[in-house]
Amino acid sequence: MNKFNRKIILLLFLTLILAVFLGITHGPVHFSLSELMLTQNKYILYLRLSRILMAILAGMGLSVSGIALQAILKNPLAEPYLLGTSSGAGLGAVLAIIIGTYKIYLPFAAFLGAILAVILVYNLAKQGNKIPVQSLILSGVIVSIAFSGIIVFVISLSSNEALHGVIWWLWGSMQVYDLKLLLIVGFIVIPCVLVIYVLAQDLNAISIGEEDAIHLGINTETIKKILFFVTCLITASLVSICGIIGFVGLIIPHIMRFVVGPNHKILIPATCILAATFMIICDLFSRTLFSPLEIPIGVITAVVGAPIFIILLKSKQKVR
């Protein structure tokens, strides 16, 4: 790691600490840090801390999944939901509500839906013992479209009021209904992110080209399968408790590639920190902008993310 990158990491880390501080003190009601320490405010502190934890997990998980998929698909525009997890989770949630399960089972139904969608995508893409990249993208898109169609179909047939909530849920929220779920997701997301980091060097080689990676002694088919499995596990577990949050997995890796370059050994940690900060700030906006109303965080990330992305694309075109 060179001096420049070390400074960047330090800077990013300081912004993260600042974001956490803002996230704790700001909300519908503003508190100073010492006020939050009082016993009567303990519940608010706990609520805000759990939201921040959720935001950090979602940011890390989505952005690192984005990086891994971008490398194995050799496409800088790939995003974590490309392989069908989001629509699968959506369908699972819609069906659960129609069947009329308790709210507590909703995340499990969504998770199940996401995993089923991914298994479908994987088997559609598989050719013999290999998973060619193009067919992976294609089958991901096909399954996503088909599932989204079924979701709309089911919603339009049903008169169930609760389904209105699904649309809200699909756009994402950092609200933590159950601390146990947060812990479970944490236990899934953090090890998966670490697995991807351990494969940083393999990702470097694979992003040059699959055959080039084989010539460097990397068993690309195995690595691709591991990464596919791990990214799907991350996105499926995240989407099932906080809905679909777009753009994070796309822009944050892009911005960081711009700053520290494409070397995954540095790109992954830098992206993790920036994505966590970004999510905390977006969540802050989502609960304070129109408080006491809460705007789905997916709306904020899209509204903030789209312009940043356009600026990035335009500035890149100018360079070339």
Add this chain to the structure above:
Amino acid sequence: MDTLIKIDSLCGGYGKETVIKDVSLEIKRSDFLGIIGPNGSGKSTLLKLMSRVLTPIKGKVTLEEKDIAKMDLKEFCQRVAFVPQDTLISFSFNVWEIVLMGRIPHLRRLQLETKKDFSIAEYALSLTDTLYLKERQIDTLSAGERQRVIMAKALTQQPGLLFLDEPTSHLDIGHQIQILDLLRRLNREKNLTIVMVIHDLNLASEYCNRTVLLNEGKIFKEGTPSEVLTYQNIEAVYKTVVVVSNNPITSKPYIILVSGVK
């Protein structure tokens, strides 16, 4: 000279389609072997079968009497490197990062490169005359520069055997000679065994000590360039009229093409 690679009645290709049909061949240590033949004759496929990108349908390839399919892939890549025809890289790695990737087969996961690795990479850059590109981004280089950098990456693997798939096809004559001269030097001074697929028969004749002429997935003729590059062999395989004369300086066979339309 002892045998480095032995190919034993090898069949292979893509999916169920067999491209290479029953090829047997021995490659000796410090050979500079050229694989030639018309389009679709299986040159690149043979190279992919020898470098473990493809798995044989039948037969086997051995490296120093060990079946390569049973070797650990990393161990294999410590001894064998590959330079592809052209590498288009969609991520902006800089040259130094690309070349250092040549150390991957020698390092464990997450193990950091040591001074020794850096000096090996630096040496490879100086050999290929690309040290001045070290800080540049790979996607801003010209085809010739990029090919030399990719070659530096392969040399950073410190292989005993180097495969090249038409390494000069995108280069002008100056860069062609530069790359091939470098290969000749490595072959003579460092005993590097070279197996190269090449379209240009004259370059094959000039640089290789042995040539293999492939036709329809089989070896048509194998031997020194003077034995293989006769007008009879060339006309039979390429279905083209040629005149074979000799290079006035090196007296190696020199192929002159003749138009079919007068």
